[in-house]
Amino acid sequence: QVQLQESGPGLVRPSETLSLTCTVSGGSVNSGSYSWTWIRQPPGKELEWIGSINDSGDTSYSPSLNSRVTMSVDTSKHQFSLKVNSVTAADTAVYYCARLAGYFDTNGHYYGGLDHWGQGTLVTVSS
Amino acid sequence: EIVLTQSPDTLSLSPGERATLSCRASQSVANIFLAWYYQKPGQAPRLLIYGASSRAAGVPDRFSGSGSGTDFTLSISRLEPEDFAVYYCQQYGPSPITFGQGTRLDIK
Numbered sequence: 001q002v003q004l005q006e007s008g009p010g011l012v013r014p015s016e017t018l019s020l021t022c023t024v025s026g027g028s029v030n031s032g033s034y035s036w037t038w039i040r041q042p043p044g045k046e047l048e049w050i051g052s053i054n055d056s057g058d059t060s061y062s063p064s065l066n067s068r069v070t071m072s073v074d075t076s077k078h079q080f081s082l083k084v085n086s087v088t089a090a091d092t093a094v095y096y097c098a099r100l101a102g103y104f105d106t107n108g109h110y111y112g113g114l115d116h117w118g119q120g121t122l123v124t125v126s127s
Numbered sequence: 128e129i130v131l132t133q134s135p136d137t138l139s140l141s142p143g144e145r146a147t148l149s150c151r152a153s154q155s156v157a158n159i160f161l162a163w164y165y166q167k168p169g170q171a172p173r174l175l176i177y178g179a180s181s182r183a184a185g186v187p188d189r190f191s192g193s194g195s196g197t198d199f200t201l202s203i204s205r206l207e208p209e210d211f212a213v214y215y216c217q218q219y220g221p222s223p224i225t226f227g228q229g230t231r232l233d234i235k
Contacts, residue, residue: 114174
């Protein structure tokens with residue numbers, strides 16, 4: 001069973017860099033069938049996609065965060081990571097890592113959606 | 128960017144009733160790129176439906192998805208107590224990936 005687990009500081013000072021890592025167990029990040037994705041949710045608000053990365057390191061970021069976000073993947077450690085620089089209080093949120101499927105299997109059956117999620121980690125931006 | 132608008136914002140129903148949730152896109156979404164999730168307080172979202180109408184593994188058959196183009200629907204045939212939560216639609220076709228604002232399903 002695939003499991004994802006976020007890790008990183010729960011408190012970040014304004015103007016500094018938020019850094020999180022997602023560790024994947026029970027599966028491999030080295031698969032062309034999936035994109036590894038970060039999503040956040042400010043307290044009491046809706047879900048916001050931050051960006052996705054595949055096993056080749058190709059990235060796609062939200063236009064609203066593009067200039068401040070960097071994602072990377074380490075296939076040897078079964079991990080992928082997120083950095084958001086120059087954070088403000090508006091970056092306070094629960095951050096989730098998730099696996100995005102989007103492929104057809106050998107029988108032609110399609111699999112899609114964010115099918116596995118981490119439990120989420122609250123990151124607070126405050127001095 | 129494709130904007131997803133869900134309606135209603137809040138739906139109050141009783142266990143055993145049928146729920147119908149709507150998701151409207153600002154431009155056409157290919158069916159294979161439309162998903163539904165549900166989220167309970169303090170928990171991560173859970174995938175219910177992908178490809179507009181395919182149930183994810185372990186999802187009860189009282190949940191069904193339908194629609195095409197710009198209008199999609201999630202139906203729950205007979206509400207169980209554990210179904211009361213917030214539901215989100217999502218499109219994962221053209222970047223950026225976007226979510227609807229959510230529909231809260233409350234116990235009446």
